[in-house]
Amino acid sequence: PVVRFFLVDQPTYRRPSSFPDHDTPARHNTSKHVLDLEMPGNPGNDAKIVQTVLDGSLDMAVVERGADRVRGLIGRWRPEPAEVDADAHHALARELAAECAVLLKNTGDVLPIGPDVRTIAVVGRFATEPRFQGGGSSHINPTRVDSPLEEIKKLAGDRIITADAEGADLAIVFAGLTDSQESEGYDRETLDLPADQVELIRTTAATARRTVVVLANGGVVSLEGWHDEVDAILEGRLLGQAGGGALADLLFGVVNPSGRLAETIPLRLEDTPSYLNFPGEQHHVRYGEGVMVGYRYYDTAKQAVRYPFGYGLSYTSFEVGDLVVTATGDDSVTARVAVTNTGLRAGKHVVQLYVSTIAGPVRRPVRELRDFTKVALEPGQSTVVQFTLGSRAFAYYDVVEGRWVVAPGEYTVQIGADASTIVAEQTVRLSGDLMAKELTLESSVGEWFAHPVVGPVLMRHLSAGMTREQQEQAAEHADMLRMIESLPMHQFISPMGVQIPDEAVKEMLDLSRSAAQATAL
The missing domain is CATH 3.40.50.1700 (Glycoside hydrolase family 3 C-terminal domain)
Known part of the structure; x- marks a missing residue:
């Protein structure tokens, strides 16, 4: 089972699996599926395990392996220090x-x-x-x-x-x-x-x-x-x-208070992102919010709240200076920002860094918290805070590729007083990951034009057969492409009357195949 693979069979496994007693109502049935330890324990389930071994429905070897893991845990125990302050x-x-x-x-x-x-x-x-x-x-x-x-x-x-x-x-x-x-x-x-x-x-x-x-x-x-x-x-x-x-x-x-809200405080229960999905119906819950949970939903939907994520007051005041963002690679940046205590009391300020983007084929929250730190400053004191952001700060999870991907495009690094109040921002362009899927004639026209390798080649072939006047007309009516971008490519090439030689089409299909193979490496 999947649970056994992740909890037991992986080489990093070092401890028995365990769950609270009330989470395992059928302990004798779940023994074969990894659970080794009940907390705080139920003697009634122990008797059931013995019975299932006796009647042959549970292999004794499964019980012995679980017991070995519990003994291993006991062997790792070390007594507490004799003196505790x-x-x-x-x-x-x-x-x-x-x-x-x-x-x-x-x-x-x-x-x-x-x-x-x-x-x-x-x-x-x-x-x-x-x-x-x-x-x-x-x-x-x-x-x-x-x-x-x-x-x-x-x-x-x-x-x-x-x-x-x-x-x-x-x-x-x-x-x-x-x-x-x-x-x-x-x-x-x-x-x-x-x-x-x-x-x-x-x-x-x-x-x-x-x-x-x-x-x-x-x-x-x-x-x-x-x-x-x-x-x-x-x-x-x-x-x-x-x-x-x-x-x-x-x-x-x-x-001086310096805590910040880890959850948004909404105006109404009905305003929350899961209100229409939870607790579900007939024992089924639809997780319709997707990634739009918490502040990601409130800020993206422009939903008014009482207090936003990251909010918190102080007895002093702070000012954020110029933000400097520098790309350090295809999918990484550094960000530096100055913070000054402009009040009359010593205090601590939480510097919150968010990233905002529309890059990629998936819907993204308007911004996501990607890093934060708390700095202590005396009255009038300033400091420069530096953040180092790697690929995960800009990535989305691609369900087709089965991995985290950084889409090429623009990313805005923002410093927020909270998730709804941005006090400084700067945009940087990242090359990201080259995502080149293999195309077929069933792929949409939009996918062909958007392909990072095939798209430019396709445009050259189309332009080659046009007069200057036709090229100018095509540029003026570029929005017409949106009307046909969902069509399969074979319909665009044939009934639509677009003339692209067969050998050129084959060449582009080969290019997409090679690019897809290179991306997978």
């Missing part, structure tokens, strides 16, 4: 979490919390019971968990921390999704926050002078119905055991 690990977790959170909205620079804020209301269940990890099998045992409320108190100084938003200078609402509302094994049916949380946000915003919403969620949640009523939104997602401290650092400006 849990405090150092927790400090690192706090640093990483702060770099991941995304500041979505900050009207009037309500964040970071300034000295004018004397009373802070902290509300919402997640302020004291943080949602910091995923549900189901992604649960781990943390060494400790930071409480956002307690961490806020540590940084608040002599400010008053209260649970009453009435008249507070600033209210911080902790909201999001619980484990039971999103986990493995089932899908959410809405993007909305629970109704009670939406009500809490709106009520708080109506009573406090200024309101900040801090979100904890694994998947995207809608901001509609309350977005315009609050002053700031900090999207934390699931920040891990030190997330509470990281959020406090961001709220008080100990750390």
